[in-house]
Amino acid sequence: MRLALIAHDKKKDDLMAFATDHEETLSQASLMATGTTGKRLMEVTDLDIERKESGPLGGDMQIGGEIAEDTCDGVIFLRDPLTAQPHEPDISALLRLCDVHDIPLATNLASAELLVEQFFE
Numbered sequence: 001m002r003l004a005l006i007a008h009d010k011k012k013d014d015l016m017a018f019a020t021d022h023e024e025t026l027s028q029a030s031l032m033a034t035g036t037t038g039k040r041l042m043e044v045t046d047l048d049i050e051r052k053e054s055g056p057l058g059g060d061m062q063i064g065g066e067i068a069e070d071t072c073d074g075v076i077f078l079r080d081p082l083t084a085q086p087h088e089p090d091i092s093a094l095l096r097l098c099d100v101h102d103i104p105l106a107t108n109l110a111s112a113e114l115l116v117e118q119f120f121e
């Protein structure tokens, strides 16, 4: 099971709390994250995380590449729906690829809980 974890700045605290709550479960997965999200996750948990570039520098695209290569089984992406992002085209491309390849995608905490429950518990 290979899972991508991503959060926009205003959602990072939520993702850190989620990862801490589910640390034991998430440790069963192979995890990757965009740059800053991954750095924060490794600061607050003992999870082993493959860090991609930061989102605005191509990290979303790198995770999209994994989806296209069939090496990503699920994405938790806590997006900030109230703040414009400079790399919006990359974000849309990642979400689109999840749909193209039928990859489970959770974009808020409620769906992230369901995804993790279904995947691991």
Ligand SMILES: O=C(CO)COP(=O)(O)O
Pocket (backbone or CB within 6 Å): 006, 007, 008, 009, 033, 034, 035, 036, 037, 038, 053, 054, 055, 056, 059, 060, 091
């Ligand atoms: O911008 C992001 C996703 O679109 C997240 O990137 P960071 O994890 O580097 O902040």
